[in-house]
Amino acid sequence: MPAGAHAVTSPAQTALDLVRCERFLPAVAIADQAIWVNRRGGALTTIDALWARLDADPGHRGDARAARAFAFAQPLAANVRESHSRVVITRLGFPHPRLQERRVLPSGRVAYADLYFPEYDHWCEIDGRAKYSDPIFLDGRTPQEALIDEKNRENEIRRVVRAFSRWEATDADHPRRIWDILTSAGLPTSLPRP
Incomplete structure (x- = not known):
């Protein structure tokens, strides 16, 4: 072409x-x-x-x-972080997640899960650091304001789901971390800890 x-x-x-x-x-x-x-x-x-x-x-x-x-x-995989985490999660024997699950929160705010396990009402977020440091993501806020906004969003999500897990993108380089994060929040797996 x-x-x-x-x-x-x-x-x-x-x-x-x-x-x-x-x-x-x-x-x-x-x-x-x-x-x-x-x-x-x-x-x-x-x-x-x-x-x-x-x-x-x-x-x-x-x-x-x-x-x-x-x-x-x-x-619906929005970035490489989501692709990487999805591959690791599958290799660890967890169920396949949905991507970009939309939820209207009680405040009216709309939130999207990076990964969501509907049968367990388990919401997952994969954090990059740019949302707390890149001026494009900060959108006029200080890093502290961005952190508080994200924490408030997380608190609101936690009130409407059964389980919530969060990890940094680099955690997917260490499958044992992902296994520990997900199992500690109650997500079942068919495989033992790596």
């Missing part, structure tokens, strides 16, 4: 080429981001287009890897 004076591969072909040569976790993140529906301007491609590209060009090393990543991909 043309991009100015250059010919480039389509987003679906680019994603396929990348996931064919990546391990599962980065492959899922690539697929998730390619099909992310809430991207400003819309998704780069669709899961159907990814499968169509894979089916149209079989016989490559990495096809099975791509198929596993596409089967796991979710169009």
Whole structure:
């Protein structure tokens, strides 16, 4: 497809080429981001287009890897943190979460869970540090004000769900931490602690 004076591969072909040569976790993140529906301007491609590209060009090393990543991909994964945590959670034997679960809180405020386990009414948040330091996320607030706002939001969510878990993005690099966080909040797993 043309991009100015250059010919480039389509987003679906680019994603396929990348996931064919990546391990599962980065492959899922690539697929998730390619099909992310809430991207400003819309998704780069669709899961159907990814499968169509894979089916149209079989016989490559990495096809099975791509198929596993596409089967796991979710169009609501807003960022790599969510993709990474979802892969870790699944590898730890926890149920599959919903992404971006919407809840109207008693105050009228709308909140979205990064991950949500509906059968356990378990809400999960994956924290990045930018919301407390990046001027774009601070939106005129001080870091202290942003922290208090987030704590108040969390308190309101905790009052309407059975369980609430929060971790930093880097915690997903340590599966035992995620296992401890989720099991201590009552989420069942089919596997022992790693």
